[in-house]
Amino acid sequence: MAQPISFAPAPANGHAADAHLREAPHKHADAILSGLELLQLMHDRGVLELARGMLGAGGKLVDSVTAAVDNPETLRAFRNFILLTKFFGSIPPDVLASLVRTVTEGAEREKAHRAPGILQLLRKLSSENSRHALAVALDLVESVGKGL
DSSP states (O other): OOOOOOOOOOOTTOHHHHHHHHHHHHHTHHHHHHHHHHHHHHHHHTHHHHHHHHHHHTHHHHHHHHHHHOSHHHHHHHHHHHHHHHHHHHSOHHHHHHHHHHHHHHHHHHHTTOOOOHHHHHHHHTSHHHHHHHHHHHHHHHHHHHHO
């Protein structure tokens, strides 16, 4: 008479994948703990509730954002922000540091009420650096005037 054959279905991912999954918590314990700490911080700060609410709102949230952005003033503000970001990104840090230092020194001088004399101002105005700065300032004034 025929004997029944025992049948145990193979794991869907194979034996190697099951072994890998069993070893993963031991190999990656630090990463798992860090992930859980991050998850707890997000929960404590309300980030998870915010994300859940945004996902739950679905199309309503997209409609609200689209309605808020769909006006000329908002679009102009975004464009201006991008232009200002590009502008500030193009300024070399040493030039900006010099500007900050000069403004700080000027503010300190004004606190001490030591206003420069007319001759001192004319002497500064005749320097090559001052003329370069004045040329840039006048270019700026001219371009603003063209834009008006």
